[in-house]
Amino acid sequence: MLAAIGAIIGRDLRLALRQGLDSLLAVVFFVLACVLFPFGVGPAPETLARIAAGVLWVAALLAALLSLERLFQADYEDGSLDLLALGPAPLPAIAAAKIAAHWLTTAVPLIAAAPVLALILNLPPAAFSSLVLALVLGTPTLSLIGGVGAALVLGARRGGVLLALLVLPLYIPVLIFGVAAVGASQIGLAAQPHLFMLTALLLVALVLAPWAAGAALRQALD
Amino acid sequence: MRALVNPTFVMRWSTRAAPWLGGLTLLLVAAGLYLALIASPPDYQQGDSVRIMYVHVPAAWMALFCYTCMAAASAAGLVWRSPIADLAAQATAPVGAAFTFIALVTGSLWGKPMWGTWWVWDARLTSVLILQFLYFGFIALSHAFDDPARGQRAAAVLALVGFVNVPIIKFSVDWWSTLHQPASVVRLDGPSIHPSMLAPLLVMAIAFTCYYVWLLLVRLQSEILNGKIRALRLRQAHG
Amino acid sequence: MTASSLAALPDQLPDARAVFAGRGLACERGGRRVFHGLSFMVCAGEALVLVGRNGSGKSSLLRLMAGLSRPAQGSLTWNAGDIADDSEAHHGRLHLIGHQDAIKPALTVKENLGFWARYRGAGPCASARIADALRAFALERLAELPARYLSQGQRRRLSLCRLLASPAQLWLLDEPRAGLDRAASASLDAALAHHRAAGGIAVVVLHAEDHPPEARVLDFDAVKAGG
Numbered sequence: 001m002l003a004a005i006g007a008i009i010g011r012d013l014r015l016a017l018r019q020g021l022d023s024l025l026a027v028v029f030f031v032l033a034c035v036l037f038p039f040g041v042g043p044a045p046e047t048l049a050r051i052a053a054g055v056l057w058v059a060a061l062l063a064a065l066l067s068l069e070r071l072f073q074a075d076y077e078d079g080s081l082d083l084l085a086l087g088p089a090p091l092p093a094i095a096a097a098k099i100a101a102h103w104l105t106t107a108v109p110l111i112a113a114a115p116v117l118a119l120i121l122n123l124p125p126a127a128f129s130s131l132v133l134a135l136v137l138g139t140p141t142l143s144l145i146g147g148v149g150a151a152l153v154l155g156a157r158r159g160g161v162l163l164a165l166l167v168l169p170l171y172i173p174v175l176i177f178g179v180a181a182v183g184a185s186q187i188g189l190a191a192q193p194h195l196f197m198l199t200a201l202l203l204v205a206l207v208l209a210p211w212a213a214g215a216a217l218r219q220a221l222d
Numbered sequence: 223m224r225a226l227v228n229p230t231f232v233m234r235w236s237t238r239a240a241p242w243l244g245g246l247t248l249l250l251v252a253a254g255l256y257l258a259l260i261a262s263p264p265d266y267q268q269g270d271s272v273r274i275m276y277v278h279v280p281a282a283w284m285a286l287f288c289y290t291c292m293a294a295a296s297a298a299g300l301v302w303r304s305p306i307a308d309l310a311a312q313a314t315a316p317v318g319a320a321f322t323f324i325a326l327v328t329g330s331l332w333g334k335p336m337w338g339t340w341w342v343w344d345a346r347l348t349s350v351l352i353l354q355f356l357y358f359g360f361i362a363l364s365h366a367f368d369d370p371a372r373g374q375r376a377a378a379v380l381a382l383v384g385f386v387n388v389p390i391i392k393f394s395v396d397w398w399s400t401l402h403q404p405a406s407v408v409r410l411d412g413p414s415i416h417p418s419m420l421a422p423l424l425v426m427a428i429a430f431t432c433y434y435v436w437l438l439l440v441r442l443q444s445e446i447l448n449g450k451i452r453a454l455r456l457r458q459a460h461g
Numbered sequence: 462m463t464a465s466s467l468a469a470l471p472d473q474l475p476d477a478r479a480v481f482a483g484r485g486l487a488c489e490r491g492g493r494r495v496f497h498g499l500s501f502m503v504c505a506g507e508a509l510v511l512v513g514r515n516g517s518g519k520s521s522l523l524r525l526m527a528g529l530s531r532p533a534q535g536s537l538t539w540n541a542g543d544i545a546d547d548s549e550a551h552h553g554r555l556h557l558i559g560h561q562d563a564i565k566p567a568l569t570v571k572e573n574l575g576f577w578a579r580y581r582g583a584g585p586c587a588s589a590r591i592a593d594a595l596r597a598f599a600l601e602r603l604a605e606l607p608a609r610y611l612s613q614g615q616r617r618r619l620s621l622c623r624l625l626a627s628p629a630q631l632w633l634l635d636e637p638r639a640g641l642d643r644a645a646s647a648s649l650d651a652a653l654a655h656h657r658a659a660g661g662i663a664v665v666v667l668h669a670e671d672h673p674p675e676a677r678v679l680d681f682d683a684v685k686a687g688g
Contacts, residue, residue, distance in 0.1 A: 007580045011568075018567040079561025082529060083623075086552045087580050148383055152376045156366035165362055166380060169355035172348065204386075212383045215300070219375040222530045369491040449492070456493045460516070 004089040005097045012101035022070070023105045026063045027113050033059035034117045045122045052121035053131065053182035057175055059117075060110050060135065064142050065167065067106045069160045071098060071150040076220060085221055092214030099147040099213070107139035127182050130191040134181040137198040138174045144202075144209035145170045151216035173201055229446050232306055236439040243436035250429030257422035265419075272419070274332040279407070280427040282325040284434060285353060286388055288318030292360070293385040296378030306442075308374040309449075311381060312364060313441035317434055319357035326350060345394035346402035349387060356384040370452070476540070476554075476630060477660045479505040481526075485535035488521045495521050497534065501679055505630075508653065508663040513681025519666045520560070523633045526664060527557045553581075555631040562620040566609035570600055570619055573608050578626040587626075594625035598648050614640045621649060624656075632656060632663040 016023055037055045041047055075081040075098075084094050114135055115128055123131065149167035153159040181194035258276035265272035292314040298307035329347070330340045341347065364370075364377035395404045406414045407423065415423075480502065487497035495518035503509040511519045524530050526537060528548050537544045544551040564573050574594065578587050595601045598618040603611070611619065617640045624632055632653075638646055653663055 003582060004580050007576060011565075011576045014572070015565060015567055077561070078565070079559050079563040080565075082527075082557065082559060082561075083563050083577065084580070085529060086527060086555065086557055088549065088553065088582055089580075090549075148379075152363060152380055153366070155372070156363070156376070157368075158366065162359075162362055162366050165355070166359040169352045169359070170384075172352060208383070208386070212379060216376060216379045219372065219379065222372075222375075371492060452492055456491070460493060 001088050008097040009101045016105035026067050026106045027109045030059050030063040030110050048122040052123040053179045057178045068146040068150050071102050076154050091217045092210040095213035096210040099143050103143040111135045127186045130185040131182045134178045138178045141174050141202045141205045144205040148209050148212045151213040154220040240439045247432040247436050254426035254429045262418050262422050271335050274328050276422045276426050278328040280430045281321045284430045285322040285325050288314050293381045296381040300378050309445045313438050315360050317437050322354045349391040349394050481539050483537045486532045487534035489533045505660045506657050510678045511666045517681035556624050556629040557633045559635050562616050564608045569605050571604040574622050574626050577623050581627040583627045591626050594622040598622050618645050630661050634665045636666050
């Protein structure tokens with residue numbers, strides 16, 4: 001079964017590399033959304049520094065949402081999902097493998113781009129490490145929750161809008177603690193309590209989300 | 223168990239019970255309003271604003287109660303593939319969404335004179351807002367598919383996923399020190415409010431529950447009839 | 462298909478006395494009863510051909526047989542054991558070729574086939590089997606070509622290659638001849654004949670006119686008329 005899961009992740013990574021545009025689009029969206037803010041709130045460095053953490057998190061969250069709709073859609077439409085379900089891996093494992101590949105191809109580039117954008121938004125250097133750490137701990141949770149949503153809307157009318165409605169409210173806890181971690185280290189407080197909360201959220205999502213996504217895929221196949 | 227699988231049985235039973243429940247609801251609401259607006263004293267701090275609580279608190283309870291019922295019905299629908307359980311979850315969702323909305327609005331109306339603001343981003347208010355969005359998501363998802371059964375099952379999975387929010391709402395006031403006051407009725411050491419205020423609260427809560435069950439029965443009937451109409455149309459199309 | 466291209470296939474599939482059967486099956490799609498009271502039985506080395514007009518539920522029956530969806534009534538058994546009780550074992554012994562071909566345009570022909578073989582746990586001789594499968598359906602020249610350049614018929618042949626790339630005793634084929642030319646159709650016939658000779662079972666959705674004479678036939682229109 002591990003070989004089967006590895007095969008899925010390998011195939012999805014290869015597909016993402018061949019059709020590199022998708023993950024690139026998410027990063028470009030992330031950069032553009034962040035760049036808009038200095039024009040929206042004015043370029044005063046102290047204003048930007050105050051909102052930088054929130055802007056980065058909201059932009060990263062929306063960028064991750066963009067590519068989410070295609071997570072299972074392509075496999076659902078071309079019949080691959082049927083064949084995956086008929087293989088040795090149970091549906092939760094298939095969902096987990098595809099979510100892992102999605103995180104590697106979309107969230108990792110976002111995390112890599114975040115420090116550069118943090119510079120532009122005048123985030124104090126002291127907060128950089130906790131920003132990256134918070135993103136590393138928070139974005140897998142976003143991918144996991146998003147995977148449940150993407151599996152639920154398979155075959156639905158207007159799946160994209162519906163996906164945002166389902167997933168964004170559930171993103172709020174990650175956003176709260178992610179921004180709080182960066183904000184705490186910005187004013188010289190410890191970021192650890194917030195990072196622990198992000199870790200706790202990640203563990204809960206790791207346990208629950210693959211099962212929920214698997215159950216949703218089962219409904220989509222039936 | 224029979225009720226879970228047999229629409230005819232549910233139909234017969236609910237048409238008989240619905241009028242009685244409707245009458246009981248009206249009586250209880252009238253009694254509750256009398257106790258809340260006339261018989262109970264104004265609060266020594268909050269004045270007459272405290273009367274908003276007699277709607278706000280039962281509505282908030284019902285918001286959680288309806289979600290719990292919806293999640294339980296969804297689980298039953300998924301596990302036992304019972305159409306009636308799916309329909310019960312469908313019928314509960316708009317009622318729960320309305321109760322959540324009432325709780326949010328009345329809380330806001332009470333917050334303006336008491337806290338000086340319509341809204342604060344504390345844990346209780348935020349988690350109830352998420353509950354509102356979960357109800358909306360459930361309703362939207364269940365209507366997003368051409369095959370209604372498929373929508374019901376997808377929404378059922380969502381209801382179960384969203385259930386993690388229910389304990390968060392319940393305990394948010396204990397876990398995080400917030401502006402919203404902690405529970406004063408359902409406590410291990412007994413209620414901490416005066417009986418003259420507890421009475422209207424409980425009567426209203428029972429009235430709201432009766433109202434929910436009444437609506438549930440009426441909506442179940444109409445959903446069953448809807449399903450029959452659908453089946454007839456399909457038979458017309460496919461012969 | 463040449464004899465040498467089949468050399469890699471095992472001569473005997475594991476279960477030489479297998480019986481695949483369904484009793485009193487009913488299927489509902491979108492709140493509509495597609496068929497009910499349907500029964501069938503097919504043994505090792507036999508083929509079952511499903512015929513009937515559009516929308517009569519042939520493809521739905523294949524999905525029930527694959528265990529992708531559950532019947533509204535009735536049960537499916539493999540050697541008297543319900544397939545729902547051990548769906549993993551059932552999935553392991555079947556190949557499903559549906560209307561959709563599950564081909565990724567960005568991957569090459571060989572990568573497409575190789576993924577499914579590896580996913581299904583193909584053993585050490587996997588690459589030899591893949592080469593044989595491609596040769597059997599005359600795709601070996603296109604092995605390194607991205608699948609986006611394939612014609613409809615070539616895509617169909619590529620998905621049929623999955624049958625040979627990893628072993629399975631039960632083949633479920635939904636209109637496998639659609640879009641195939643005469644030569645490819647002959648390759649499919651050869652593959653089916655070899656599969657059945659080795660003790661395999663095939664359930665094939667076909668148009669009424671072109672089913673092989675020795676196969677059992679399940680006519681959906683007759684089922685419907687009979688109630």
